[in-house]
Amino acid sequence: MAEIVKPLPKIATIPVDELETPPLSLAQLTWRRFLRHKMAVAGGVVLLLLILYAFGGALFFRESYANYNDTSLSLAPPSLAHPFGTDSIGRDIFARTVYGGQISLLIGLFAVTIETCVGILIGAIAGYYGGIIDNILMRFTEAMLNIPEIFLLIVMAKFFGGKIPELTIFGRLYSGSLIVIIVIIGLTSWMYLARIVRAEFLSLKANEFVLAARATGTSNRQIIFRHILPNSVAPIVVTATLGVANAILAEAYISFLGLGVQPPTATWGNMLDGANQYIESAPWLWFFPGLLILLTVLSINFLGDGLRDALDPRGRAI
Amino acid sequence: MTRYIVRRLLQGIPLLFIISLILFVLMMNMGDPVANMGGRRVTRSSDYIRLKRQLGLDKPIVVQYAYWLIGNDWTKMDLDGDGIAETSGTRHGILRGDFGTSLVNRGVPVLTVIWQRLPNTLILMISAEIVIVLGALLAGVYSALHQYSGADNLITTFSFIGYSMPIFFIALILMTIFAVLFKRWGLPYLPTVGMFDPQVGKTVGQVLLHMVLPVISMSIISFASYSRYIRSTMLEVLSQDYIRTARSKGLPRPVVVYIHALKNASLPIVTVVGLDLPLLLGGAVVTERIFAWPGMGRLFLDYVGRADTPVVMGILMLIAAAVVVFQIITDIVYAWLDPRIRYD
Numbered sequence: 036m037a038e039i040v041k042p043l044p045k046i047a048t049i050p051v052d053e054l055e056t057p058p059l060s061l062a063q064l065t066w067r068r069f070l071r072h073k074m075a076v077a078g079g080v081v082l083l084l085l086i087l088y089a090f091g092g093a094l095f096f097r098e099s100y101a102n103y104n105d106t107s108l109s110l111a112p113p114s115l116a117h118p119f120g121t122d123s124i125g126r127d128i129f130a131r132t133v134y135g136g137q138i139s140l141l142i143g144l145f146a147v148t149i150e151t152c153v154g155i156l157i158g159a160i161a162g163y164y165g166g167i168i169d170n171i172l173m174r175f176t177e178a179m180l181n182i183p184e185i186f187l188l189i190v191m192a193k194f195f196g197g198k199i200p201e202l203t204i205f206g207r208l209y210s211g212s213l214i215v216i217i218v219i220i221g222l223t224s225w226m227y228l229a230r231i232v233r234a235e236f237l238s239l240k241a242n243e244f245v246l247a248a249r250a251t252g253t254s255n256r257q258i259i260f261r262h263i264l265p266n267s268v269a270p271i272v273v274t275a276t277l278g279v280a281n282a283i284l285a286e287a288y289i290s291f292l293g294l295g296v297q298p299p300t301a302t303w304g305n306m307l308d309g310a311n312q313y314i315e316s317a318p319w320l321w322f323f324p325g326l327l328i329l330l331t332v333l334s335i336n337f338l339g340d341g342l343r344d345a346l347d348p349r350g351r352a353i
Numbered sequence: 354m355t356r357y358i359v360r361r362l363l364q365g366i367p368l369l370f371i372i373s374l375i376l377f378v379l380m381m382n383m384g385d386p387v388a389n390m391g392g393r394r395v396t397r398s399s400d401y402i403r404l405k406r407q408l409g410l411d412k413p414i415v416v417q418y419a420y421w422l423i424g425n426d427w428t429k430m431d432l433d434g435d436g437i438a439e440t441s442g443t444r445h446g447i448l449r450g451d452f453g454t455s456l457v458n459r460g461v462p463v464l465t466v467i468w469q470r471l472p473n474t475l476i477l478m479i480s481a482e483i484v485i486v487l488g489a490l491l492a493g494v495y496s497a498l499h500q501y502s503g504a505d506n507l508i509t510t511f512s513f514i515g516y517s518m519p520i521f522f523i524a525l526i527l528m529t530i531f532a533v534l535f536k537r538w539g540l541p542y543l544p545t546v547g548m549f550d551p552q553v554g555k556t557v558g559q560v561l562l563h564m565v566l567p568v569i570s571m572s573i574i575s576f577a578s579y580s581r582y583i584r585s586t587m588l589e590v591l592s593q594d595y596i597r598t599a600r601s602k603g604l605p606r607p608v609v610v611y612i613h614a615l616k617n618a619s620l621p622i623v624t625v626v627g628l629d630l631p632l633l634l635g636g637a638v639v640t641e642r643i644f645a646w647p648g649m650g651r652l653f654l655d656y657v658g659r660a661d662t663p664v665v666m667g668i669l670m671l672i673a674a675a676v677v678v679f680q681i682i683t684d685i686v687y688a689w690l691d692p693r694i695r696y697d
């Protein structure tokens with residue numbers, strides 16, 4: 036006994052900063068694993084640069100310039116005055132990619148916020164309560180999944196279209212279709228997340244800590260949001276990150292079909308609407324917005340891939 | 354097994370019912386199909402009311418849904434607007450296989466409208482699917498056999514780019530290179546739009562030529578998810594004991610890789626392909642729009658634009674039904690291929 040007890044105080048007296056390797060917190064472990072993923076880091080950097088491009092660029096010219104059209108300059112090739120050229124009614128494409136980028140990125144962000152809220156709510160309720168509620172919610176989820184996304188988007192764009200008037204936020208005028216697009220992308224993409232959250236809840240609710248919470252009289256809402264949800268945050272973060280990329284792509288597709296955000300508000304997607312009439316005469320019309328969409332989606336996908344590896348509880352090695 | 358199939362089929366029925374309800378509610382705000390029926394002339398308000406009544410569009414949504422679902426030949430309709438129902442209905446309802454008639458092309462059955470476009474879409478989509486699966490198999494197997502090599506990294510990067518690429522961007526790039534620039538350089542160039550050159554006619558060669566660009570565009574986009582999947586299942590199988598046994602008993606490498614490993618690795622791929630097959634029916638909305646391919650995707654866009662609810666509902670329900678049926682078929686095929694799986 037004595038031999039075992041003896042060395043203990045010795046270890047305990049070593050101050051933390053004299054240990055050879057200080058203990059790592061969970062966040063530090065995750066961060067280290069993330070940094071090992073070179074492409075994910077690169078994706079993060081490119082994404083930051085793109086955000087800087089869209090929001091920093093706005094310091095140099097006003098939105099009215101991005102929407103200002105000079106028909107005498109229509110379809111001008113890239114030059115010093117217009118680095119990305121001008122579009123079919125003479126608007127500066129460079130300025131429009133800056134302001135369009137803001138809208139596209141914000142659409143991605145807000146649509147995913149809706150997607151995450153709906154997905155978590157439906158998944159959590161279905162997984163936690165089970166039984167008939169689970170059955171109904173999951174049949175509904177399955178029904179939504181069985182309609183291909185692009186068809187659902189088009190039908191929804193028609194359903195909600197043309198109802199919301201233009202609105203002004205922070206002194207900028209936005210087309211009401213912006214809200215419509217955010218809502219419909221959010222409402223057509225929550226199904227995978229709901230299934231993931233449901234699966235998480237199904238396995239987590241069998242744990243002792245849930246039983247303990249219930250035994251102490253914690254309300255169902257508290258158990259769902261304070262006890263179980265924080266434990267399933269990793270897959271939600273990964274799905275939401277990748278969801279931003281999908282939302283930006285969805286906006287681009289629906290705007291490309293002319294059912295998205297209406298001009299004069301620019302987005303990377305609606306700048307491409309009708310661009311296929313100009314493949315021969317004005318390739319700059321579609322090249323720059325297309326390239327920006329590709330770069331954004333690519334960097335978010337790399338970022339999400341890295342996050343998935345970093346947050347995976349099975350890969351705990353440093 | 355039979356019990357399993359029957360149970361799955363029975364589960365599919367309420368599912369399709371829910372889908373049809375969701376879609377029918379979404380259809381209610383598609384626009385007014387009657388408003389521009391008069392062509393350039395403004396429809397007179399008396400005609401407008403009469404048309405709405407004859408098409409059954411003045412009924413409440415619940416009644417419209419009921420007529421769409423089970424038909425109206427069991428009841429009498431009031432077509433002349435005097436408040437007395439005198440004409441018996443003619444619709445049989447979708448449950449009895451009657452998808453209704455198009456509102457825009459008056460009287461043409463929905464199925465006729467769809468059958469006209471379906472072959473075009475299937476030609477395009479099945480070719481693309483074959484190219485995608487073959488390409489992904491080659492790339493995936495190669496990647497798995499040379500894990501972390503330069504080529505593997507290259508394929509990974511390429512598939513990430515393809516996965517993130519908006520289809521219209523790659524389509525426009527390919528059009529610029531192979532149609533515009535090749536033409537400018539005096540090389541043989543590819544056509545960009547349509548299904549055939551109207552001056553030559555709809556010959557096999559023409560259709561093939563017009564298919565090249567859309568098929569390549571779609572392949573680049575969809576190639577990624579398959580090849581990544583094949584790579585990972587292949588890697589998993591290659592580390593199994595029976596592969597080591599096969600190698601150690603001296604079997605030639607190609608036999609081990611293609612007979613022993615690939616056969617088992619391709620099982621999960623059957624699932625992925627099987628679940629994607631029904632989506633081919635719907636065509637590719639954006640691709641068909643860019644390349645002006647007269648398929649289902651463009652049909653859908655056109656008829657959504659003209660608020661032709663029966664046709665739009667018909668297309669969506671066909672796809673949804675195909676998705677449900679293919680999910681069941683995929684499960685059955687999977688169980689048949691892999692004896693370890695039992696559904697009972």
